[in-house]
Amino acid sequence: MISAxxxxxxxxxxxxxxxxxxxxxxxxxxxxSNELKINSAQKIYELxxxxxxxxxxxxxxxxxxxxxxxxxxxxxxxxxxxxxxxxSGATVLSMDFGFKNLQPNKTIPLRHxxxxxxxxxxxxxx
Numbered sequence: 001m002i003s004a005x006x007x008x009x010x011x012x013x014x015x016x017x018x019x020x021x022x023x024x025x026x027x028x029x030x031x032x033s034n035e036l037k038i039n040s041a042q043k044i045y046e047l048x049x050x051x052x053x054x055x056x057x058x059x060x061x062x063x064x065x066x067x068x069x070x071x072x073x074x075x076x077x078x079x080x081x082x083x084x085x086x087x088s089g090a091t092v093l094s095m096d097f098g099f100k101n102l103q104p105n106k107t108i109p110l111r112h113x114x115x116x117x118x119x120x121x122x123x124x125x126x
Contacts (some may be wrong), residue, residue, distance in 0.1 A: 022095045023050065024118050028110050029057040032121055035108045036091075040064035043087075047078065047094040054093065082126060092124040099124070 024032075038044065042065045046055045049069030057098060059067040070078065079099050082092060095118060098104055104122040 014122065022048070022097075022118055024053050024095060026053070028052065031110060032108065033058055033061050035121070036093075036123070038062045038065050041089075042066070043068070043090050045070055045082070045086075045090065045092045047092060050098070054095070086126040089126065090126045092126065094122045094124070096120060096122075098122045 036044075036058070038058065038061075040062070042062075044055075044058060044065060044067050046052070046067070046069045049071065051056050052069045055069040056066045059065070060112040079102065082090075086092075094104075103125065105125045106123040108123065110119055110121060
């Protein structure tokens with residue numbers, strides 16, 4: 001069942017309905033946390049959170065901040081909703097795949113060369 005869902009995700013990505021699954025390597029989690037410099041007042045949204053590896057790591061490192069993972073099936077239609085509903089100062093993260101019509105405020109290159117994906121973290125501030 002998992003491989004069937006993964007294949008469906010891959011097909012969806014190829015025809016424009018989303019991004020393929022990107023597994024974040026555990027060895028770059030600390031780098032991501034250091035680059036983001038999260039403070040206690042922040043609310044962080046991770047798009048396409050998958051197994052929530054990044055969200056859980058960041059929450060453990062920053063228990064005073066608020067973290068929300070959004071499944072990638074919702075990501076295709078989420079930008080208008082985020083623009084409408086997020087309060088000023090909210091941060092949205094996406095691994096490798098960004099919004100077509102919105103430039104990230106910051107792109108963090110990840111020092112990791114083990115696979116084709118997980119090469120950059122896109123940071124959007126709303």
